Amino acid sequence: GDSVTQMEGPVTLSEEAFLTINCTYTATGYPSLFWYVQYPGEGLQLLLKATKADDKGSNKGFEATYRKETTSFHLEKGSVQVSDSAVYFCALTHTGANSKLTFGKGITLSVRP
Amino acid sequence: DSGVTQTPKHLITATGQRVTLRCSPRSGDLSVYWYQQSLDQGLQFLIQYYNGEERAKGNILERFSAQQFPDLHSELNLSSLELGDSALYFCASSGTTSGIGEQYFGPGTRLTVT
Numbered sequence: 521g522d523s524v525t526q527m528e529g530p531v532t533l534s535e536e537a538f539l540t541i542n543c544t545y546t547a548t549g550y551p552s553l554f555w556y557v558q559y560p561g562e563g564l565q566l567l568l569k570a571t572k573a574d575d576k577g578s579n580k581g582f583e584a585t586y587r588k589e590t591t592s593f594h595l596e597k598g599s600v601q602v603s604d605s606a607v608y609f610c611a612l613t614h615t616g617a618n619s620k621l622t623f624g625k626g627i628t629l630s631v632r633p
Numbered sequence: 634d635s636g637v638t639q640t641p642k643h644l645i646t647a648t649g650q651r652v653t654l655r656c657s658p659r660s661g662d663l664s665v666y667w668y669q670q671s672l673d674q675g676l677q678f679l680i681q682y683y684n685g686e687e688r689a690k691g692n693i694l695e696r697f698s699a700q701q702f703p704d705l706h707s708e709l710n711l712s713s714l715e716l717g718d719s720a721l722y723f724c725a726s727s728g729t730t731s732g733i734g735e736q737y738f739g740p741g742t743r744l745t746v747t
Contacts, residue, residue, distance in 0.1 A: 563738030
């Protein structure tokens with residue numbers, strides 16, 4: 521079945537540091553890929569997505585590129601802020617809207633002032 | 634605010650008991666999903682309902698059941714509770730205006746089984 525693997529955490533960075541969070545997936549066909557973010561005490565919210573190979577999703581300074589050849593969707597941000605402290609989940613789904621998501625385990629990011 | 638509401642926020646109960654978690658989706662969303670988040674298992678998909686019908690099933694135990702009512706709210710019933718059922722339970726919804734994979738999550742219900 522489908523699976524998503526994220527790098528082990530937690531990750532602690534200083535403000536303005538560069539961020540990379542690795543994500544790889546195993547799936548049949550051509551899934552759509554997502555990053556969701558969970559701020560403290562809240563539910564998850566969609567951060568960005570890419571629906572086909574070589575697509576780049578971007579939002580709030582975060583970017584991720586759908587790499588089919590390496591089955592990866594790594595999340596990057598050039599300069600993190602304290603407000604980026606949260607748990608980040610990589611996820612995938614098949615076939616259109618209203619389909620279930622398969623999530624990675626999530627990784628906690630803490631950004632120090 | 635995602636527009637998805639969940640009650641209660643916290644629930645503390647004893648082993649062997651039964652509880653019901655409630656979810657109201659965003660206005661107009663027909664799909665409701667239930668997820669369990671625990672430290673060791675991460676975020677696991679349990680079950681999906683679409684307009685009152687079960688649509689997809691994930692790692693849901695036989696002791697757990699769910700339903701979606703005509704007004705589209707959903708309930709997750711957990712019975713014969715065990716210590717290992719302690720977790721954060723999320724409900725999410727999506728609808729015809731949602732993009733691929735775009736689900737709106739509620740704030741969750743934290744269940745503690747003692």
